[in-house]
Amino acid sequence: xxxxxxxxxxxxxxxxxxxRVADKDLEQIVEAINLSASSIGIQPYRLMVIDNQNxxxxxxxxxxxxxxxDASHLLVFAAFASIRQEHIDYYIHLISQTRNTPVxxxxxxxxxxxxxxxxxxxxxxFIWATKQAYIGLGTGLIxxxxxxxxxxxxxxxxxxxxxxxxxxxxxxxxxVVILALGYRDEKKDSLANLKKVxxxxxxxxxxxD
Amino acid sequence: xxxxxxxxxxxxxxxxxxxRVADKDLEQIVEAINLSASSIGIQPYRLMVIDNQNxxxxxxxxxxxxxxxDASHLLVFAAFASIRQEHIDYYIHLISQTRNTPVxxxxxxxxxxxxxxxxxxxxxxFIWATKQAYIGLGTGLIxxxxxxxxxxxxxxxxxxxxxxxxxxxxxxxxxVVILALGYRDEKKDSLANLKKVxxxxxxxxxxxD
Numbered sequence: 001x002x003x004x005x006x007x008x009x010x011x012x013x014x015x016x017x018x019x020r021v022a023d024k025d026l027e028q029i030v031e032a033i034n035l036s037a038s039s040i041g042i043q044p045y046r047l048m049v050i051d052n053q054n055x056x057x058x059x060x061x062x063x064x065x066x067x068x069x070d071a072s073h074l075l076v077f078a079a080f081a082s083i084r085q086e087h088i089d090y091y092i093h094l095i096s097q098t099r100n101t102p103v104x105x106x107x108x109x110x111x112x113x114x115x116x117x118x119x120x121x122x123x124x125x126f127i128w129a130t131k132q133a134y135i136g137l138g139t140g141l142i143x144x145x146x147x148x149x150x151x152x153x154x155x156x157x158x159x160x161x162x163x164x165x166x167x168x169x170x171x172x173x174x175x176v177v178i179l180a181l182g183y184r185d186e187k188k189d190s191l192a193n194l195k196k197v198x199x200x201x202x203x204x205x206x207x208x209d
Numbered sequence: 210x211x212x213x214x215x216x217x218x219x220x221x222x223x224x225x226x227x228x229r230v231a232d233k234d235l236e237q238i239v240e241a242i243n244l245s246a247s248s249i250g251i252q253p254y255r256l257m258v259i260d261n262q263n264x265x266x267x268x269x270x271x272x273x274x275x276x277x278x279d280a281s282h283l284l285v286f287a288a289f290a291s292i293r294q295e296h297i298d299y300y301i302h303l304i305s306q307t308r309n310t311p312v313x314x315x316x317x318x319x320x321x322x323x324x325x326x327x328x329x330x331x332x333x334x335f336i337w338a339t340k341q342a343y344i345g346l347g348t349g350l351i352x353x354x355x356x357x358x359x360x361x362x363x364x365x366x367x368x369x370x371x372x373x374x375x376x377x378x379x380x381x382x383x384x385v386v387i388l389a390l391g392y393r394d395e396k397k398d399s400l401a402n403l404k405k406v407x408x409x410x411x412x413x414x415x416x417x418d
Binding site: 094 | 337345408
């Protein structure tokens with residue numbers, strides 16, 4: 001399966017060359033992420049796409065992750081800070097439009113997801129939304145590898161600063177994980193040729209009878 | 210990109226036929242998940258693989274998700290309940306073995322991840338471990354679709370019951386999300402031919418300059 005080869009090929013790139021990711025490749029990666037599964041299908045996160053060098057510099061200032069500045073593009077996965085009735089209503093509207101189904105026929109579904117999601121705290125829904133974003137992150141890593149584009153997923157970034165610089169708060173979003181995209185600088189990246197470390201499959205997966 | 214076609218093809222299958230997933234296909238899906246990225250590379254989750262029909266029946270009893278019983282196989286993603294020094298030591302050992310690097314040379318890395326992870330609460334580390342499992346879930350969905358195997362990711366299951374029946378507690382694991390695998394019953398599944406609902410790409414992804 002080509003997927004397995006792609007997964008073996010990729011690694012969390014440390015040093016990037018100056019080569020830029022082409023727009024058409026970036027579009028495919030973003031489309032793949034948008035097609036990722038999410039619980040209930042509601043996609044409670046958004047993807048900020050950044051290629052402005054000055055902005056990347058501001059975001060990466062003081063960070064030990066030089067990839068923020070050096071990579072061609074930076075994707076910021078930002079989860080909904082809260083889930084409100086309007087989000088559910090919009091999702092129902094989207095289903096209705098896409099499938100040509102009258103909104104009335106979706107009332108039971110709408111009530112069921114409303115009573116579930118709106119009963120949870122914002123903090124719980126934010127964690128839930130974050131998990132959905134991570135499904136998208138998994139997709140993004142695979143899409144990039146498939147195009148032989150290098151990538152670095154990063155959790156250790158200053159989320160508060162990102163939220164502020166990207167104006168996320170007023171969009172009801174909070175940054176949760178970021179993904180640098182570009183091309184490895186094989187000479188400078190000491191990680192580029194290291195063997196991938198993974199659990200023996202019998203330890204990772206446990207057959208239960 | 211074939212990946213985009215695969216993502217469009219898949220959907221959260223509701224009704225499964227009795228056709229079983231072949232062992233060699235299952236192995237590829239599990240291998241792909243094991244190759245998924247995880248923060249620091251530490252893979253703080255395990256994958257329970259279940260095809261025992263009686264066990265599936267016990268797990269699915271009383272659930273509105275008939276897929277637990279009806280699908281060919283069930284994968285249970287189970288995250289570490291806590292992260293302890295021994296987990297970090299084992300990971301360092303694995304790196305050392307795989308890359309033929311003396312453990313001493315990994316001391317700085319070991320200290321840095323220890324001081325980060327062991328300072329967090331078990332609750333925080335569990336959420337962090339869960340997010341890593343969701344990256345694997347994203348990979349598993351793609352691997353299955355690539356093999357034209359249907360899948361249903363499910364969050365709404367009785368985690369306490371799963372933990373008990375699968376003996377997860379004594380393994381320091383807690384079930385976080387499950388994935389049914391099998392083949393759709395296209396005649397019985399009203400969702401099989403519905404159009405996929407996704408955000409317009411300009412709403413999902415936001416270019417920031």
